[in-house]
Amino acid sequence: MSPLPLLPTSRVDLGELKSQLAKxxxxxxxxxxxxxxxxxLSQxxxxxxxxxxxFLTLGRENLPLHNQLIRSVLKNACQAKVPPENGETLEHTDDRNKRLSPLQAPLGIPFCQARVDRTRRYLQWAGRANIDRFRSCLDNGELCHTEDLRKRMECVAEIQGMGVAADCAVLLNNGLDTYLKRLIKSSIELAAARVNCETIKQPLHLQEAHGKLINGGVWLDNPTNVPRCNMDLELQDFxxxxxLxxxxxxxNAPLLLEKIRLHSLTE
Structure with a gap:
């Protein structure tokens, strides 16, 4: 008896779709x-x-190919009876009549009531007005007070059975303050360079308005007397x-940079 012919697999070749996208x-x-x-996929x-x-990366003309790739991934995932491409096989057992027993804790691991109580206290804490206070600090554009931050850290660390030292909150607050100031400083420097460049491009008579005529020449006033221009820090500067x-x-610079670009596009 001649062997039966192999049925063609219904899996989609994702490599071909990826090659088309790359091309x-x-x-x-x-x-x-x-x-x-x-x-x-990694959330x-x-x-x-x-x-x-x-949409910005693919363009409207390549969206159908993207949709085809996603559908193919889902289709391959649903083909349970077809083995993966690398030749690995999975053994399946048909235990439809087998009843599932209730889950029990493994031997040697007792039920920890203290951990459950800590989790319950944390959930109760999350619903209190403390969380609103942290949100208001974010809305006001200022950092949390050190004592409030320490309490917040204690509530989070309590779930893991740990505590928080007093200087931890101080260190975190100071570090965050320094981090934000460094970002703001670089944005201000770029905005100042932009304003100076725009000033240089102004006509000469507007530049001379900040100076005074002496013996037919133009002399700049004392820098302390020159009126400071109003400089607005814009999102494009940040x-x-x-x-740069x-x-x-x-x-996490690549991810944060993409979020900043996306936010600037929506503004």
Missing amino acids: RLGAVRARRYFDYLQRL KLSKSEFNKLC TGAME NPQQLGA
């Missing part, structure tokens, strides 16, 4: 797109942010400063 987008845009997709990027970044030196954002 249409180019190396840089394709790498950026797959990085966004990886962040979305480091929200769905709304991914949609906006994906975005530009972060793009993304390392100042810290370890």
Whole structure:
């Protein structure tokens, strides 16, 4: 008896779709797109942010290929009876008639009432007005007081059975204050450079308005007497400063920079 012919697999070749995307987008845009997709799957990027970044990266003409890729991934995941491409096989047992027994704690691990009580206290604390106070600090644009921050840290650390020393809150507050001041300083420096550049581009008679005529020549006044121009710090100044030196954002600089760019686009 001749062997039965092998049935063709219904799995979609994702490598071919990725190659088409890379060919249409180019190396840089394709790498950026797959990085966004990886962040979305790892829950480091929200769905709304991914949609906006994906549209900017792919363009309207490549969205059908993106949708086809997502549908193919879901289709392959639903093909339970088809083995993966790397040849690995999974053993399945049909235990439909087997009843599932209730879950029990493993031997040697007693029921910890203290941990449950701590979790319950934390949930009760989360519903109190303390959380509103922290939100109001964020809305007011100023850091939390050290004592309030220490209480917040204690509530979070209590779940893990740990405590918080008094100087921990001071160190965290000072570090955050220094971090934010450094970001603001770089933004101000970029804004000042922009204002100076715009001043240089002004006509000569406007520049001479800040000086005085002596023996037919133009002399600048004492810098202390020169009226200071009003400089507004704009969102584009902050975005530009972060793009020029993304390392100042810290370890998550690429992700934070993408969020800053996305926020500047929505403004």
